[in-house]
Amino acid sequence: MEYQHGGDIYTNCVTMDYSANINPLGLPEGVREAVYRAADQCFCYPDSQSAALRRKLSEFHNVSAETIICGNGAADLIFQVVSAVRPKEALLIAPSFLEYEQALHSVSCNITYYGLKEEYGFALREQELIAWIEESSRSFQMLFLCNPNNPTGYALKKEQLKVLLDYCRKKHIYLVIDECFNEFLEDPQKYSVLEFLRADSCKQVFLLKAFTKIYAMAGIRLGYGICNDSSTLERIHHIRQPWSVSSIAQAAGEAALEERAYVEASRSLIAREREYLKESLTALGFLVYDSMANYIFFKDIRAEALEEEKLLYHQLLEKRVLIRSCANYRGLDSTYYRICVKQRKENDEFLSVLKFILTERK
Template sequence: MEYQHGGDIYTNSVTMDYSANINPLGVPAGVRRAVCQAADQCFCYPDSQSASLRGKLAKFHEIPMETIICGNGAADLIFQVVTAVRPKEALLIAPSFLEYEQALRSVSCGITYYELKEEEEFALREQELIAWIEESSHSFQMIFLCNPNNPTGFALKKEQLHPLLDYCREKRIFLVLDECFNEFLEDPHRHSALEFLRKGSHEQVFLLKAFTKIYAMAGIRLGYGICKDSTVLEKIHQIRQPWSVSSIAQAAGEAALEETAYVEAARSLIACEREYLKDNLTALGFRVYDSKANYIFFKDLRTEALQEEKLLYRQLLVKKVLIRSCANYRGLDGTFYRICVKQREENEAFLSVLKSILTERK
């Protein structure tokens, strides 16, 4: 089976991985200590309810503990919520994260795509989306929305999310809102639907979050969902594996929530280095889109790139540099790429390799 995502450092021999959007500061020191301490208790089964972690998440987000469910990464919860709701027809934004489609296919759900336009910079306009749904003949039971979107990095503000949440409530459409990259935004609260869930007025929303990206805990596997619909949460509890979240992951999650200074430092770093990379990629002749997250979405405009599939990806791989080709995203082709944002020294090294490739081709 072909690897579908970034971070494939196992198939490819690389010295520089720019394909996975992980916090460049690495695993926080407090999380490292918690993992080591938790290893001493690995002879015990983990708490199947993740009660202590959920309690701390409830305090962290100022929401009731019973609205939180933890999973083995966000991907685990995507499959669980789809299996619990079992929609017959769902709407996906394209391009967007691949797991949504995979999860929906697993329950034989019909899928309709709302394709974002390149000439509009792949921006989602919520009123146009609502109007399109109204004019269509479809009766959707579920919509997936990634905010900020992966791979484009486009982010809706909460005042743009509000009408969509209201519409889904009115039409009884279950909305899965993926905010796994929200913490990398310069003003995360302005782009989150959490405030609406706190008010308790939107039950048919599943807010998806993860420790994976912002705390650089991809290998630990820890995600969580926030939902006011107790019936859906109960169905998930009935179908999920009882020990899907390890004791090490739970301890790491509790420790991570204390790392507020680390998150602020990462957010500041990303804001600076994102613009640095954007400016340099633009200067090199690439079409760079206005990503707001910790990754950059761009297009290779070279004539030869139109003729040779995934040309830049293959050129960089020869140099042992891995980037994310977006060729397997719906609506994109082998000229589109996504790279993560790292620290300045690493970014300079990456740009140096990139410049050498462009020079070689001239």
């Protein structure tokens, strides 16, 4: 089976991985120490309810612990909420994260796609989406929304999200909002629906968050959902594996929530280096889109890139550099790519290789 995501360092021989959007500061030291301590208790089963972690998340987000559910990464929870709701008709934005489609197929759901427009920079316009749904006369039971979107990196402000929340509530559409990259935005609260979920009236909304990206914990596997709909959470508890979140992951999550200075430093670094990479890629002749997270979405507009499939991907891989081809995203082709944002030294090394490739082809 072909690897479908970034981070494929297992089947590729690489020295530089720019395909996975992980915090370049690496695992926080406090989390590392918590993992070591938790390893000494691995002879015990983990708490199947993740009670201590949920209490800390409750304080961290100022929501009830009863509205929080933890999982083996956000992907685990995507499959769980789909299995709990079991929609017959769902709407997906394209391009967007691949797991939504896989989860919906697992319950034999019929999927309709709303394509983002290149002339808008692949930015979602909420009023146009609503008008399109109305004109389609389809009865959707579920809508997934990734904010900021993966792979484009564009984020909707909370006022725009509120329009979609209100519409979905009126139409009885279960809305799943994925905010796994929200913490990398320069002002995360401006783009989050969290304040709306603090109101009990905000039902049929499932908010996805994860420790994976912002705390560089991809290998630990820890995500969580926030949902005011107790019936959905109850159905998830009936179908989920009881020990899907390891004791090490729970301890790591509790420690990560204390790393506030680390998150601020990460956000500052990403903002600075994202603009540096955008400017550098633009100067090299690529078409760069307005990514707002810790990754950059761009298009290879060289004439030869239209003739040779995944040209830039293969050119870089020959130099042992891995980037994310977006060819398997619906609505994109092999000229679109995504790269992560790292620290300046690494970014300069990456750009040096890229410049060499472009010069070599001339």
